[in-house]
């Protein structure tokens with residue numbers, strides 16, 4: 001390997017790519033490609049029609065341009081919308097049938113798929129480019145009636161559930177990237193927790209973009225039936241490539257009466273190199289519907305990767321007494337840009353939402369919190385608490401807070417607090433004097449700054465996230 | 479241990495230290511007194527590696543050229559500074575900071591890092607010896623600490639790290655009588671053949687408890703006068719004018 005590449009690998013340790021034979025849809029976006037995807041996935045007609053409807057709508061939609069980070073025009077005709085390992089034409093029935101190269105890839109990523117080495121008490125669904133390659137711990141979950149599989153499998157085996165809820169939170173006509181996803185989505189995870197079942201383990205999906213010039217459009221749907229509980233974690237990485245790669249996922253959550261969904265993300269897509277070349281465009285739509293009374297949806301995100309992050313995990317608080325939460329850490333270094341936040345839509349009575357956002361900016365990066373608290377006419381006694389803190393490292397980066405509040409109910413209560421601080425040279429000197437080097441010092445201070453959010457992560461991932469926080473900021477102070 | 483030779487320092491072209499020399503042998507306790515603004519903290523900062531000074535002269539520390547060592551390397555090699563104004567770091571838990579610091583230093587010496595339980599046991603013991611309320615361990619580092627609590631926290635860190643060369647910059651200022659005794663106790667407990675101290679103070683009182691081997695007066699950027707405890711007593715009576 002050339003020295004330069006080695007140097008790069010040190011910076012982003014997931015930056016390798018796997019040399020594997022793939023089946024691809026023809027390049028470009030058109031009805032034929034959508035039909036190709038639908039056909040290869042043996043989808044029912046209603047779903048193909050649904051996709052085509054989305055595509056028709058897409059043709060009249062425009063990409064949003066109100067967000068702060070601008071990016072060069074994406075040529076949608078120059079992308080592959082489907083890429084799958086060749087060995088996958090028929091999905092392997094068991095892990096033994098998996099291409100060893102794939103197993104190797106996941107091993108390198110630290111995600112053991114093989115039975116005996118599986119993460120302790122965490123069920124994993126792994127998505128490689130466009131398809132789900134393995135779901136672990138299936139039997140144990142089936143005992144409780146829990147469905148955890150790829151969305152493609154759910155379309156075959158649980159069509160009624162999929163048909164009922166797919167697009168019920170993010171309509172196919174929503175906005176450009178969501179609609180694009182509806183037209184061309186390839187795989188993702190599906191979760192259904194039956195009534196009064198508490199999912200006994202963390203469910204986790206691991207996304208990996210491998211093929212070049214390929215977009216990843218995954219679709220995740222989680223349904224928590226009455227009185228159930230589930231905690232779900234999503235992780236992601238991609239190889240380092242000089243071109244920008246598009247990732248436009250849709251995630252829909254539905255919580256019925258008294259149900260709770262906890263959705264955590266540790267996003268570590270390739271952020272581009274030091275000079276801002278390459279990296280993932282992470283344009284993601286995530287929305288949760290608290291459909292039933294007393295339901296709760298909690299989003300926790302640790303966003304450290306991607307060249308541009310553009311996402312607003314949101315909650316629609318429809319059921320009375322429902323609760324929405326958003327805990328976020330967004331770290332941008334070098335030339336990364338993030339425009340992220342949430343939307344809390346209060347419709348039911350006594351609905352509550354809480355927003356804790358921690359933005360960290362270093363190098364030449366730019367970090368924006370953008371949020372909307374929307375309190376409807378009937379949302380009597382609703383409450384929101386928002387806290388947005390920004391931390392700057394160095395003086396060439398930027399941080400912005402854009403909170404919108406729309407309150408149509410005089411009996412609602414909305415609170416907003418915001419702070420901006422900087423890591424001072426004096427603080428660093430103090431830490432150095434106590435034996436910490438620059439990187440350890442920054443990591444300690446930043447982890448302290450984000451503590452409230454890190455605490456929300458499932459234990460198994462909190463430690464990893466803490467390390468990631470440190471790694472993402474390496475080299476941020478001279 | 480520490481050999482300062484002809485040290486001069488400027489900040490923004492303003493000369494602060496001007497050919498200062500001082501030699502500290504292992505086991506010795508030196509006190510430095512001097513008027514406000516005479517450069518005592520500047521000396522302490524330069525020795526610990528703070529940037530932003532225009533420096534000339536030579537300082538060797540245990541046969542190393544001190545200026546070739548990074549700040550944290552000096553700390554790893556046993557140099558400790560108790561700050562005149564300890565820094566507040568919001569969000570960072572005090573106990574976690576102390577543990578991270580101690581483990582970084584242990585690691586550099588090839589010692590095993592302490593886990594949370596082992597550390598807790600040690601820190602609780604040290605805190606109780608120094609009569610420091612354990613509650614501060616669970617607060618954000620120095621945030622909202624009283625002046626005295628901040629100083630005591632520095633002494634707690636010193637007693638955890640057990641440095642070879644400890645510099646105390648006015649650790650006694652702003653302390654009540656009991657706390658003053660605690661600081662003295664912390665220093666005296668560490669005293670030994672291999673450890674040296676440089677104690678910056680304005681008051682004889684602390685020195686009464688610590689009994690330094692030497693007392694120096696820093697004025698006009700250099701050591702203007704050196705002596706024993708009597709010099710501190712004399713200064714207390716007559717001030718700096720006669721020197």
Ligand SMILES: Nc1ncnc2c1ncn2[C@@H]1O[C@H](COP(=O)(O)OP(=O)(O)OP(=O)(O)O)[C@@H](O)[C@H]1O
Pocket residue numbers: 489490494512513514515516517518519520521562
């Ligand atoms: N960053 C700086 N910029 C400009 N002047 C400085 C700076 N730091 C220190 N000085 C000046 O250097 C001189 C020495 O300061 P220093 O803090 O070392 O004094 P000191 O002897 O510790 O005083 P005190 O007894 O009040 O603590 C003072 O005149 C101070 O104003």
Ligand SMILES: [Mg+2]
Pocket residue numbers: 518519520562647648
């Ligand atoms: Mg001073």
